[in-house]
Amino acid sequence: MTSSLSGFPPALIRRLVIKIGSALLVDPDGRVRDAWLRTLVDDIAARKQAGQQIIVVSSGAIALGARRLKLPKGGRGSLEDAQAAAATGQIALSQCWASLLQDKGITAAQMLVTLEDLEHRRRYLNASATLERLMALDVVPVVNENDSVATAEIRFGDNDRLAARIGQAARADAVVLLSDVDGLYTANPHVDADAMLIERIERIDARIAGMADGGSASGMGSGGMTSKIEAARIATGAGAHLAIISGKVDAPLSHWEQGGRGSIFIAAPAKRARKGWLAGRLTVRGRITVDAGAERALGKGNSLLPAGVSRVEGFFARGDVVDILAEDGRVIARGLSEYDSEQAARIAGKRSEDIAILLGELPRSVLVHRDHMAMV
Known part of the structure; x- marks a missing residue:
């Protein structure tokens, strides 16, 4: 039942991937939303204490780097600006996560991947093995796309799909996307007051896909509801549930677990590993x-x-x-x-x-x- 899965409790979900978008982690001035992020780290620490293994997929490098380099358009004015911003911002992003997790006695690890790392079979298996070893060592991997070398032709383009592919590689039980909306609606809730939240999605058909809005509300990220539904296809096809919940509240995981709203895409029966990798490919x-x-x-x-x-x-x-x-x-x-x-x-x-x-x-x-x- 959806109610039993709400919050993705550690008793039911052994391994969880959490994706955080740029607009949640970085304010419009290019600064880390430190107070909010600390509440999320509190959530992560509580879940680890309860026995849940956590992988973080974190956006924010380009937004952080653009402020430090004083680049226009949030660092997205050109490919060269985005790569330079990512290279600069990634240091700040990894330091932020490492420091906040260390305050809770948790060791963080950084993994930067490109599309080809997960599309090439041998490299995919290497990434999978690294994630498995980090889980065994009780480490929290913090994953991001390596935007400093990625190009338009060889990149995920959004961290929603990256999170789903990481979930697949890590054999996660579930993926949760922290978003600026609290789930999938029948229409864009920002413009349609009659839009209704869909709490449980058993199958992603044309009707569900047609409800997506491809825009990024903040203008800071690169995803939208379209990318989240594509991520749900990948995750559920690999045998993992995927949830979209609001990240605009403090302690968003606790808020959801205590009755907050969200949408859960129910996992399909897991494919054999090779077939799951094939189905989840983006190229x-x-x-x-x-x-x-x-x-x-x-x-x-x-x-x-x-x-x-x-x-x-x-x-x-x-x-x-x-x-x-x-x-x-x-x-x-x-x-x-x-x-x-x-x-x-x-x-x-x-x-x-x-x-x-x-x-x-x-x-x-x-x-x-x-x-x-x-x-x-």
Whole structure:
């Protein structure tokens, strides 16, 4: 029941990821909201004392660095400004977290990651192993995107999705996003007085996705409700619950646990680790559209045969990740292609005997094997 999950109590949630956005951690003048942050650290200390393992995903580096460097537009006027602000602000951010946690007798660790660290399978496993070891050592990892080297092409773009991917890598039981609103509403509550809070979401369908507002209310962060729903897709697909709650109150975790409002996206049955990694990826190399018969076959757990493919798009090599689309454009699966894009386009719609004649051999009978594919 939602009521039993409210607050994500330590008795039910062993490992929790907490994401804090820039607008909550840094005031409009570029200073840390120290008094508020101390109440959150009190929450974290109480949960650790109760046996819950905590991972923090913290924004704020660019906002802090922009003030110190006196950069316009909060450091987001250009890629170069954002990278310089991040490099400067990250020191201040990590020192702040380390100091406040140390006051509670808690050791902090810093982890800076890029999109590629979690999209590349071996690097993802390395990150997962590091998080696991830090948990075993009773440390609180403080994670942020390495914005000092990230570019528009290779970055998460918001820490909501980063938090979900970190939750997946850490095998967390739940992720909580501290937000400027206290959950998912039927419409934007800032502009629609009749908007209603949705407290429990069992399935993210078109109706739920359509309620998202992509804007960032503060103008300081990079996410909005759209990014939070995308994060919920990743987290729930990996078997973790995800909650959106208000961070505009002191001690936000305690406030929620004591009856504060929020929205909980209920976890789906956890996928096998490799398939969960595939489903949670944010970058793909190509798109393969299939006919209705192939869609039904994939839904039954079968591999993707070339005969069911109607279109191949993009440039990819064998082993690259591709999206598999239904005829109406819906992404229904994601997997590793057994052929490169040129060969995949040549054999699309062909049966095995025809492929052997066309290529001079039949190196592999499937285009995407079911063991290397995750339904989404």
